[in-house]
Amino acid sequence: MGDVSSRLGCFNQRPQNCRLALPITFIAAPFKINIETGQWADFATGDAGGDPVSLYAYLNGLKQGDAARALCDHWGYTMQDNFSTLSRKKWLLHNGRAGRSLGGENCSINDLEPTLTxxxxxxxxxxxxxxxxxxxxxxxxxxxxxxxxxxxxxxxxxxxxxxxxxxxxxxxxxxxxxxxxxxxxxxxxxxxxxxxxxxxxxxxxxxxxxxxxxxxxxxxxxxxxxxxxxxxxxxxxxxxxxxxxxxxxxxxxxxxxxxxxxxxxxxxxxxxxxxxxxxxxxxxxxxxxxxxxxxxxxxxxxxxxxxxxxxxxxxxxxxxxxxxxxxxxxxxxxxxxxLIQFNADEDFNANGRLKSDRPSYSQFIRKAS
The missing domain is CATH 3.40.50.360 (Flavodoxin domain)
Structure with a gap:
């Protein structure tokens, strides 16, 4: 299949019913993206990732930090935001179910595929x-x-x-x-x-x-x-x-x-x-x-x-x-x-102490005797 750059197909059109296209180019098959989760895999090279940051970094030859900053700038967030969650939300907001039409013949995107792990x-x-x-x-x-x-x-x-x-x-x-x-x-x-x-x-x-x-x-x-x-x-x-x-x-x-x-x-x-x-x-x-x-x-x-x-x-x-x-x-x-149970953030008061009416799941964080 050649290297990544030789398999890039530019995507310049906004998908129908989407406010903004993800600012990346898409790769010809065998490349798949799960638009429900943001997970992707390039089956020609064995590379894969779990979110749009890693995808953007992979396609553009960037480090993770540079890719995150680029997407933050594009989507109007700062690096202090919870970007892992925001990037997945933005992925769905901008590409959504219309993702089936994103790449045409140049990209295999299937949100019905089993999740890549x-x-x-x-x-x-x-x-x-x-x-x-x-x-x-x-x-x-x-x-x-x-x-x-x-x-x-x-x-x-x-x-x-x-x-x-x-x-x-x-x-x-x-x-x-x-x-x-x-x-x-x-x-x-x-x-x-x-x-x-x-x-x-x-x-x-x-x-x-x-x-x-x-x-x-x-x-x-x-x-x-x-x-x-x-x-x-x-x-x-x-x-x-x-x-x-x-x-x-x-x-x-x-x-x-x-x-x-x-x-x-x-x-x-x-x-x-x-x-x-x-x-x-x-x-x-x-x-x-x-x-x-x-x-x-x-x-x-x-x-x-x-x-x-x-x-x-x-x-x-x-x-x-x-x-x-x-x-x-x-x-x-x-x-x-x-799963191991842990207290939620809301279980603690402003001083970081466990509230009296909240459960204790471990002797490491316990109520006063």
Whole structure:
């Protein structure tokens, strides 16, 4: 099919009954856009995305930030608006059901097609042949079997550098007092975020759902995953004071943790001596909630360690095989999986305290005793 530029077909007419055409050119088939969701895919190259920002960036060879600014200017918004939601609304407002006539013979746009899904798998484990690695591979195969576009971030294999520090930002003066939030915000505004961070942000922006695979080490996820959150969830790029929680950038997108513990299920219960696994995972889940994600109830496999022998080792191996086989069904039922409940923004008063008449869903945010 040639490169993108050779397959561009200009679109200069406004669709019937639409106030304004989206300011992009359209690509000849095999290129599809779901005008209900804004998701798109170029089947000739394997590129895909989940919103008009990524589409505009792809077609015009722009970075995500530049594409967002261009569309904000065109649609009359500022970068402080909740652009993820607004862009989808504008997409529907301006292109709507009339999208069937947008491209004529030069573009295959079908709002009746099944929704294209992009899944990002984030793996945080140093051993590729571990159960965690095999579990992530099972997730990938299950997603691909359903027709998903799958993106992979194997943090150890890609040698991701998890420590946020001043030398990640070479544009800062050498004697500069390092403030991580301000450095991230300034770099995001100037499109100068570190390359490794930028690549991960693009994956997140493309993803409709994110599935994390990791073990629990010392009652928490591995440090490399915490560092990925510290650096990739950059202030000014993926969240601001105005764009968080109920107004977060990733509203409508889902995340799931696939977790292993060394402790058994009883020890990981609410009254177990290893601590309630759901409470141990809550801060990580709330990090994603801060960005607007809905977070599914985690999938947990207990008792995964190398100290089993004899019959216990055989029993563990059988359990792990069953878990790998069950991943296909888990992925097929992903959208029906129950979600972790969090308080809404309106549940808190002006000082950020939980209102007395609102429910508490976690011991981390609880009512006065």
């Amino acid at each position: 992009t899944t990002l798998i984030v793996l945080a484990h140093p051993e590729p042949h571990s159960f965690n690695g095999a579990w992530a591979s099972a997730t990938q195969k299950a997603c691909e079997a359903m027709g998903d576009t799958v993106l992979i971030s194997d943090l150890v294999a890609m040698n991701f550098q998890p420590v946020e520090r001043a030398n990640n930002y070479p544009h800062l003066p050498s004697n500069h007092h390092f403030d991580a939030l301000k450095a991230q915000e300034e770099a995001a505004e100037q499109d100068m975020l570190p390359d490794d961070v930028g690549r991960e942000i693009v994956k997140l922006l493309r993803a409709d759902r994110v599935i994390f695979h990791f073990p629990i080490w010392w009652f928490a996820p591995p440090a490399i995953l915490k560092g990925w959150f510290d650096r990739v969830l950059a202030h000014g790029a993926l969240h601001t004071v105005e764009r968080r929680f109920d107004k977060g950038h990733f509203l409508g997108r889902k995340a799931l943790f696939c977790v292993t513990t060394g402790s058994n299920e009883e020890e990981s219960a609410f009254n177990g001596r290893e601590g309630d696994i759901h409470m141990l995972l809550w801060p990580t889940a709330y990090t994603l909630r801060y960005l607007g994600f809905s977070v599914a109830v985690p999938e947990i496999v207990h008792g995964v360690h190398g100290y089993h022998h004899g019959a216990r080792k055989e029993a563990l191996e059988e359990r792990l095989v069953r878990a790998l086989k069950a991943q296909t069904e888990l992925i097929s039922e992903f959208d029906r999986r129950p």
